[in-house]
Amino acid sequence: MSETGIDTTELDPDTRAQDDLFRHVNGRWIARTEIPADKARYGSFYELAEEAEKAVQQIITEAQGADEGTEMRKFGDLYTSFMDEERIEELGTAPIDAQLALVDAVASVEDLVRTVGRLERQGVGGFFHLFVDNDPGNPERYLVFVEQGGITLPDESYYRDEKFASIRESYVSHIQRMFELAGAGADASAGTAPGTAADRAQRDDAHGRRAQREDAHGRRAQRVFDLETAIASKHWDNVKTRDAQATYNLLSWADLLALFTGAAADDSPAGALTIWRDALDVPAGVLDEVVVREPSFLEGLSSLITEDRLAEWKDWLSWKIIHGAAAFLPDAFVAENFEFYGHTLTGTPSIRARWKRGVSLVEGSMGEAVGRIYVDRHFGSTAKAAMDVLVANLIEAYRQSITDLSWMTPSTRERALEKLEKFTPKIGFPAKWRDYSALELDASSLFDNVRATSEFEFQRELGKVGKPLDRDEWFMTPQTINAYYNPGFNEIVFPAAILQYPFFDEARDAASNYGAIGAVIGHEIGHGFDDQGSRFDGDGRLTDWWTSEDREAFEKLTASLIAQYDALAPAQVPEHHVNGSLTIGENIGDLGGLGIAWKAYLISLDGSEPPVIDGLTGAQRFFLSWAQAWQQKSRDEEVIRLLAIDPHSPNEFRCNQIVRNIGEFYEAFSVGEGDALWLAPDDRVTIW
Structure with a gap:
């Protein structure tokens, strides 16, 4: 050239x-x-991304053998745990069983919001999104921002626009299949070979139970979709959410409670929100003032958190757990998750190679630790x-x-x-690199590592509030x-x-x-x-x-x-x-x-x-x-x-x-x- x-x-x-x-x-x-089989689009950006991905893989591979306790070894161990497919298959759904049991035990709105708060801290999606940024009204300080959430399709238009009708149908089927995978017990594969009449009767009984379970999972999936559709109806559209002025609403905690009036869990207004905050266990004062990006969403959401919808909310929270964990569970979950979110939504024929997904996990969890080495070698x-x-x-x-x-x-x-x-x-x-010294990881436990990185990031972000603005970040x-x-x-x-x-x-x-x-x-x-x-x-x-x-x-x-x-x-x-x-x-x-x-x-x-x-x-x-x-x-x-x-x-x-x-x-x-x-x-x- x-x-x-x-x-x-x-x-x-x-x-x-x-x-x-x-x-x-x-x-x-x-x-x-030809667009690569594992991509929805391809071009100049993606060619460079592939080169960077290979360079990062080399760094991560070397990190697997780095000295114990070093920052390099930490992200090497994270990658090792993701690549240990045998261990992941062996564990099955055990990593999320305790979380699902928490949901099963929910018996009231108070229990629900408390459980949402506890799980949100572990990285499970909640009622809304929380993030920390500098205050647009006073840019030298950090505040927590509250942003609409609760849905699992790309945006609110997918729940109402006629052109997405077929995707909505596929989505409900996808939720059902994920519930089936998570709920399949030891008898899920019962009856494959011929035998005695008693054997056949036993298998028929097992098949009957399986059909009942599938019907139950189908009903749960429909309830999740119906609830998400109701949540989506409270969302602002993606044009309105661009408005910097409309989305800047500085509220005290008392103001926030006044918005959230429909979800009262005790005699005080919005008691459920207070229970959620306490379960989230944030540092004192962090939520004293917040920026609420879509106030009417919170009002609308609170009207949905009621005792008569409790069964729907439990199904929804179970779905959030399964969906959020899918990439770290056995291959059946990974494949089903890709089939909808990769193939149906974007047309991508094939899932990315496991090593590429492992690189993405490391990048999302300890990206600057990798970046420091990348810069030394490639810039x-x-x-x-x-x-x-x-x-x-x-x-x-x-x-x-x-x-x-x-x-x-x-x-x-x-x-x-x-x-x-x-x-x-x-x-x-x-100019300065992120400090990962407080992050503890273990090469033998992927799910524990994922939770640890979620908890680390949760604490790192909320820890900014009350501190001087870091313009070097x-x-x-x-x-x-x-x-x-x-x-x-x-x-x-x-x-x-x-x-x-x-x-x-x-x-x-x-x-x-x-x-x-x-x-x-x-x-x-x-x-x-x-x-x-x-x-x-x-x-x-x-x-x-x-x-x-x-x-x-x-x-x-x-x-x-x-x-x-x-x-x-x-x-x-x-x-x-x-x-x-x-x-x-x-x-x-x-x-x-x-x-x-x-x-x-x-x-x-x-x-x-x-x-x-x-x-x-x-x-x-x-x-x-x-x-x-x-x-x-x-x-x-x-x-x-x-x-x-x-x-x-x-x-x-x-x-x-x-x-x-x-x-x-x-x-x-x-x-x-x-x-x-x-x-x-x-x-x-x-x-x-």
Whole structure:
């Protein structure tokens, strides 16, 4: 490959860039590529993820023989326990029997909420999700956030939307089969060979009992689904939950109790919630003030926690235990769990190899311990230095763009520039690493290890409350192929593993780097100024620093972008449209990111003209690299699932719809009226 980083032999001559830039660059790859059997989608991100996965496996394998008591040995032991299939099969359901027995003993609402609290601490999903973050109203302190939960399908639309009717049927059958697996006793395999009449009678009796059990499990599954459907009806949809202002509701414990009035377990309001808190056994004061993201959900949920629904709640909690443990139980559970969540929901034909799932377990439990070694072996200091220069040029490009914006008033412009000045980039790896010294693991007991890691993370998170904000903390590991913007910290974070071809290559032409990693960095910076990020100031405080005039002008521009995306539907599932309101934040990020990356590329040239290399102009290389970065192929089921829940648009539109709004693209490829990607100048949107 030449210094451009663009393999021109891969460009599809049958698809013009003016009509479909995504397929002009990726069409040949798409035509010849089979999605791996263990994946729902495949492309540039996933190829890098496979490389990182293999590198991490090597580290973990070495860790299995590390010295006892070392951090390395801990994650080596965790992996060893996951790979011990013989021991897992031998134990059967024994690891969850005690938890299921707790549920069986529930005889009242008080018992129910107490048991939910106890189990939640062990990692079993509860009524709602708890997490710790900095307070949007006072970003220098941590608070507990309470977020809607209780359902096990991807989101609330799966319980009501007609297009998911077949998935709902499959889901109920899946729950039944999981109940059957968990409830199969010693007689589950009774009667396989011919024998005496008495033997046959005994087998007939066993088969009769089995049929009764299956009927009972079917009824339990239906009750779980009916209860989850009722819970889902109280959920906010995924557009409303994006609203930073609507989801910031600072409540005292007394306020929280007042919300939770329908689940009274004694004479006081919401006594059940107090019982739950005590069973959760959180440090004193941790829940004195909380942020409730969806207050009406708590009100609605409390109306469901009643004595007459107790049997449903017991079935639901048993289901939560089984579902949460499925990946760590015998292979029959693993296979059934994959059949629904992997095959039915995403279309993936085959489950990932066990070693890959073991790597994921370690990554999710001790990712930074692995990441420290990964960085030492796979990330060079020169790459970080080159990225620092690239980020500096992108920030300067944003500064120039904000200064020149025609639609923004001076007062808001000044505040936007202040926010940009306070912006913090983090590249490669954290300044300090997470401490796992308190985590105790044992190579002989997978389930105990899973509980230990859940308990460790529970205590680590809640332990932040009341302490100073740790601005050095990372929320991705260095070996992750991704990046993020954190509005509460006003920072972008780019892990080491994404800083590779096709996103970044120190040796290739600058235009290609700016068109790929530059646009991705620009995208993440742009989140600080998207429809929600723009509601946070430079210190990470949720505050309205815009004039009403500017907000109105901004929302007019975003409404046009929403309409553009609402009109899009992937060719492979044309009856399923993009939700422009759900994806608007990411679309703003893409649009601003690409436009700003072009400006940053010009800044990097320091006044020189972009060179022509291999017959390609700087602009052409820039946009071809942009398209190459979004190379991906997806299964139909996965496309449908993501359209319902993912705030990102499908990759073909992240590529094509964005360039339709960028003037330099029209110049680079002489796009004119009649070309498929032509968008009339008055319809093009430029925000930043």
